[in-house]
Amino acid sequence: MSGGGIDILFESKNYFYLGNYQGTINDINKKSKQIADKGLKNEADYYLYRSYIAQGNYDIVLSEIRNSESSPILQGLRLYASYLSSPSQNKDIALLTAKEWIKDGMVQFNYNLQVIVASLFYQEQDYEEALRLLNNCDYIEGLSLLVQIYLKIDRVDLAEKAYNLMKGIDIDATPSILALAWIQIAQGEEKIKSAYACFEELAEKYGPTPLLLNGQAVAAISMRRFDKAETLLLESIEKDSKNPDTIANLISCFINMKKPVEVIDRYLNLLRTISPKHDWMNAVSEAEDAFQRSKSRYGH
Structure with missing residues (x-):
C-alpha cells in the first residue's frame, strides 16, 4: 500500500487474475520508480515473476533469481520455474524441497509461498498435499x-x-x-448462463484474455453452442498458440462438431507436446491403455 491506503499494485494484480500476464509485467515495470518500499517491491516481484512463469518464460525467472536468494518467496518462484521448465527431470528435487520447507515451518505463515508450493502440488496432481497446505x-x-x-x-x-x-x-x-x-x-443447467455472462462481462470490461475466452467457451460447450465456442477458442489461440486449456477445449469442441479426425489428431499431438500431463492427455492415455488390454484379452 502507498499513502492514503491506495494499492498501487491493484491493476498489476488484477491483470494477473484475468490472465493478462503481459499487462502485469508492463504495469509493474511502468510503476518501478513508485515501488520503493521493500515490502511493496517483494509483492511486485511476486506478481512479476509469476507472470513470467505463466507465460512459460522460465529462463527469465531462473536467470534473475539467484540460487543463493534469501527471500523465501523468490526461492519458491525459482523452485516452481525450475520444476515447470522440466517436470520429469526436476520433479523429485522440487517436491522434496517443498516438503522440507513445510516441515521447517517456512511456508505456514507466508501466504504467497503457500500459493506457490500448493500450485506445485496441484501441477503434480497431488491434490491431497495441496489441500492439506491450504486447509485453513x-x-x-x-x-x-x-x-x-x-x-x-x-x-x-x-x-x-x-x-x-x-x-x-x-x-x-x-x-x-x-x-x-x-x-x-x-x-450446470441454468447456472451456466450466469457463468457465461460473467466471463463475457469481464472480457468486455478488461479485454478478452485466453483465461476469460476459455471460460466463455467452456460455458458455451456446456450449453451445446459449439459454433460460438469454436469462435471464442480460435480467438484465444490467436492470443496464445500454446495455451493447453485452449487446445484441450478446441479438441472437445471439434469432437462434438464432428470435425475431421486428422484435425482433431493434429491438436491432440500439439497438446501431447505442450502439456503431456494435461487432463485430456491422461484421459486419452487411459483410453489407449484400456484398448490395448482389450486387444490382449481377446487375442487381437
Whole structure:
C-alpha cells in the first residue's frame, strides 16, 4: 500500500487474475520508480515473476533469481520455474524441497509461498498435499486455488464453502467473481448462463484474455453452442498458440462438431507436446491403455 491506503499494485494484480500476464509485467515495470518500499517491491516481484512463469518464460525467472536468494518467496518462484521448465527431470528435487520447507515451518505463515508450493502440488496432481497446505487459509488467492482443487476432484459443495469465504473477504474481487463462474459451470443447467455472462462481462470490461475466452467457451460447450465456442477458442489461440486449456477445449469442441479426425489428431499431438500431463492427455492415455488390454484379452 502507498499513502492514503491506495494499492498501487491493484491493476498489476488484477491483470494477473484475468490472465493478462503481459499487462502485469508492463504495469509493474511502468510503476518501478513508485515501488520503493521493500515490502511493496517483494509483492511486485511476486506478481512479476509469476507472470513470467505463466507465460512459460522460465529462463527469465531462473536467470534473475539467484540460487543463493534469501527471500523465501523468490526461492519458491525459482523452485516452481525450475520444476515447470522440466517436470520429469526436476520433479523429485522440487517436491522434496517443498516438503522440507513445510516441515521447517517456512511456508505456514507466508501466504504467497503457500500459493506457490500448493500450485506445485496441484501441477503434480497431488491434490491431497495441496489441500492439506491450504486447509485453513483465509486469503483470496489461497481460497481461489482451493476452489480450483475442489472442482477438480468433483467436490462442488466444498468449492462453494471456499467461495463463501472469498465472498466474505471481497465479493467484488476478480478471483471471487471467477471462482463463482467456475462453480456455476460445475453446477450446470441454468447456472451456466450466469457463468457465461460473467466471463463475457469481464472480457468486455478488461479485454478478452485466453483465461476469460476459455471460460466463455467452456460455458458455451456446456450449453451445446459449439459454433460460438469454436469462435471464442480460435480467438484465444490467436492470443496464445500454446495455451493447453485452449487446445484441450478446441479438441472437445471439434469432437462434438464432428470435425475431421486428422484435425482433431493434429491438436491432440500439439497438446501431447505442450502439456503431456494435461487432463485430456491422461484421459486419452487411459483410453489407449484400456484398448490395448482389450486387444490382449481377446487375442487381437
